[in-house]
Amino acid sequence: MNKTGPIAYLTGEYPRATDTFIQREVAALRALGVTVETCSIRRTDPSHHVGPEQREEASRTFHILDAAKNPSRLLKAHVGLLKQSPRQYFGTLKKAWHTRAPGAKAALYQMIYFAEAGMLAQHMQARGITHLHNHIATASCTVAMLASALSGIPFSFTLHGPDIFFEPHRWRLDEKIASARFVACISHFCRAQAMNFSAPAQWNKLHIVHCGIEPKRYSPQPRERGEHLLFVGRLAGVKGVPVLLEALKSLAPTHPDLKLTLIGDGPERSALETRATQMGLSDVTHFVGYKSQTEVAEMLGQTDVFVLPSFAEGVPVVLMEAMAAAVPVITTHVAGIPELIDDGVHGILTHPGDSRSLAQAIETVLADTDLAKVMGKEGRAKVNASFNIETEAAWLAQLLSAYKENKPKLPVRDVT
Template identity: 75%
Template sequence: MNEVGPIAYLTGEYPRATDTFIQREVAALRALGLQVETCSIRRTDPSHHVGPEQRAEAERTFHVLEAAKNPMRLLGAHVRLFAQNPKRYFGALKQAWDTRAPGGKAALYQMIYFAEAGLLARHMQNCGITHLHNHIAAASCTVAMLASKLSGIPYSFTLHGPDIFFEPHRWRLDAKIASARFVACISHFCRAQAMNFSESAHWSKLHIVHCGIEPERYTPCARTRGKEVLFIGRLAGVKGVPVLLDALRALQKDHSDLRFTFIGDGPERAMLEARAKEMGLADITDFVGYKSQAEVAIALKNTDIFVLPSFAEGVPVVLMEAMAAEVPVVTTHVAGIPELIEHGVHGLLTPPGDSASLANAIALLLSDPNGAARMGKAGREKVSAEFNIALEGAWLAEILAHYHESPTPDLPVRRTT
């Protein structure tokens, strides 16, 4: 794989607790012999670095905004890029202007992205980068697109959702797909959305590359099938936690010994803790904040059921982690989740926003330990075969190598198993 040359990885913030799947992907590519230089627009607050792996990654990552604080470095980068190729420089400036969102504020931000792109472009040239890959198709992908134009280094990006699909025109998803060498879509649902917002001429370069986990991190263990229930995720509106609290209150009558742990943090944590207290759930709920990958693995060993009541998702990596640990899962039937979980086989799917259905699904697993164990085993088999980061990393490396040799999109949509 070394023939691809050094690759730059860019996202808005790297590394951070909520995006460990990017860190795993980088590690998988490095394990295959690729040189990956990580870049981040902003420096993540140290509170989001959980464990020594993330702290080490933060130390070796190039931070664009920090570099931009040196005005001479910023100006020097753009002067050099202009001197190298004035036509290409003005072409990138035109691209920035043409892909801006409506309004004066959006135009200002677009020029900021252009300024950041110049710094990134020069950094990549200095490092001998041959390809740029971005995760999350919003602001950082705009920087990636412009840096690619400024430097002449091709780029690609991983498309996740759901947020980008709420505002595809603002973020000019069509232009990003058109200008990218290829797009890695995390699910068939995601790819269909990309097809919806792009011209059919570009559909053949939309490939499915799953986010993945390391199954060996999550050793299955014998469970007593008690009443320990776990949620892991960002404590924000999209995760549907108030619906889960309503379900817990309904379950409390028949399951007084139920215990529920919330791993994660976010803008609604204080409100959710207060709401749990008001609902009389303080004694059975525990909000413990962010945890490292190792701590999450331990928590999954000690739980009986995993619940994720989201309103919108891509394909949640945290569900993969629970399944790898043979924990039966209850989640919602939205977006790409049904591609991961078949109802009644790998877990239970409920309508989003329906607390009664959520409570019934949790109660069903509590009352059927044999069925819960069966779903747990089937879940581990599913993620080991289809969401294993070693396999997904190898598939992404194959895509990178193919497009490095030829921009012709004649690869299959999905890796063959």
Template identity: 60%
Template sequence: MSLRIAYLTGEYPRATDTFIQREVAALRARGLTVESCSMRRTGAEHHTGPEQREEAAGTFHVLEATLSPRCLIAAHLAAWRRPGAWLRTLRLAWRTSPGGVAATLYQFIYLAEAAVLAQHLRARGLTHLHNHIAKSSCTVAMLASEMSGIPYSFTLHGPDIFYEPYRWRLDEKIARARFVACISHFARSQAMAFSSPEHWSKLHIVHCGVDPARYDGPAPDAPAHLLFVGRLAAVKGVPVLLEVLQGLIADHPDLRLTLVGEGPEREDLERLAAPLGDHVDFVGYKSQDEVAALLREATALVLPSFAEGLPVVLMEALAARVPVVTTRIAGVAELVEDGASGLLVPPGDVVALRAALARVLADPEARRRMGEAGRVRVVEEFASESEAAWLAALFEGYATDTPPKTLRPESCA
């Protein structure tokens, strides 16, 4: 069937969410029409390559259109052609407010944005709305769906929404969605905890994927180069990693740590890393190709996070045959098998992280074995092409009232 899908998220394209770009590209390659929408326009620092620049140029920016009085008035006038739907949406916005003056004001801002988005969907002839990240942009998607009659679905990531599920009315979003793509069994279990059992059958698992071919090559043979890729924020556990590094340098005087990414705590982390001198290098955002090149020079990828969904950078490392050292949290163990494709440690445990990194640095044969096992795992269950095929089956199945009955494709169930 011919589906015309709008993809919505808070910021698109974004350097930290390249998996969404891969998903969009893979769906388009399967013949689906996918048009990107973003609540806000991303800055130039996120356009790290031609793929991002091209996507940015073709993206509809909801907030910008809402701030145009002409667009805003036209959208609400168009919505009033279906006054019953507009009033239902108003009631939905009011009813799903978490309370308080500021939160209620934001609900009316979301209502204004929803009208603009609904008008865009109708004008473009789009037949389905899919959202990534189930917070404010998903609230707009839910309201736009109610106003326009166009069904919506969303991808549930976490972990932050699981801290405030009632504020973001995860229960209501799940109930109204055509289906929910959960990135892991862990994410699905959290969705089940905050929704009625009658909706559990439409909670499917769709992994964020990578293109294994982009990272294919011989296993790296770098003796002492650790790589971190992620936001420079407290939740990623970088201070713990820097403390561990101090204890490792004595045994590995050539040890280097490259940190890829930006974030609110970069300056604080740079001050914390200053005593380590040239052993630590902050390099900012990098394109997908640049990250792939860094992985080809890495001994291991280390991600000592305190909270995660299911980090795509772990998939990228394993696809590149690079072992990973990370924390045993959320859905991570669904990807990384401890001792087989990497090492899992308790979050915040300096001693355990130091021991795991020392083990990886000292044993090249174990690194090779874990890297090979990790690549097999990614190719089998985390390839963007096969995950897009499964997501396309969900879009098409629910559109024709013949939804798949399994959590994962039959081949992976």
């Protein structure tokens, strides 16, 4: 039974091909009977609508900037909120000003966030929303915090990282944690960072809610082992793809059948394609752009090793997907990844930025078929037990319900 009332979900861009975990969470909450209305600051580019799930979600999402571009509609929203409670309205305006980052440009953006918050607050009140939940604790979370203050509708947010931990003071993570009803941290590492940037009095509302997957979507497929590597992720500096290319260059002479498929897109795609060609890897690397969840699952069924050489991460959902497909994974020992992968059990953890250790890890898995099978089996068991979206959504729904009813202190992590 839905005990939370209709809730709104907010993020900067929804739905995105790179954030399918949010779509899964929304779908899982709806399956539990929670009414979820999705909101997005910006309208996503159609290139992100790579499957029917994204297209359907895009059609039912409220786009704040689109609405705010209508001056009369924006003015009506803010005038209505001002008349409703002048004290609350000006108090929120003061909060927006005091939580701005230094500099004139940041102040301008903060006023834009305040304008967007008014549009969202009015929309939520009109729709009878009882709670607002935000994903990604940067700009959209600022809008969520201000919309909550304007409307009186409580909010919570999911804290991911790593970006927010690079600039926690700019994004006033302390104020967001203090203002939120609760915070869903995706890992113990993430929660520790939140504790580092908040007062001890706030720590009891920092809970761990994993991002989750649907293991059945990634059922292991029988296949003969080869030398096909797969990378899935945004083609940006933090993902460490140049390190992977260096590792491939060292392996290619002794592995003539080696192949790497890169699923994803991003600001560095063109430069990476050029770099691969210059390194003599044009026949080895295949950049295929964004793919749907179904297409990623199919590709995992044809993959021998999944590689993600990131410099910084939260707990990557793509690793969970590979593990669910019983594919051995090779990644880096950073942030929350060791909470997902035990080195040598579910995969191999390498030093970030070290192409030599990455190449050695790839060599080890390619050379030992039995080890690869065991890692794949153990990895699938791990995500089934601890990163299943149905279990995680049920825990999140429990948090939403309990905080609405002002129940006593809840555990950091549901252990039932």
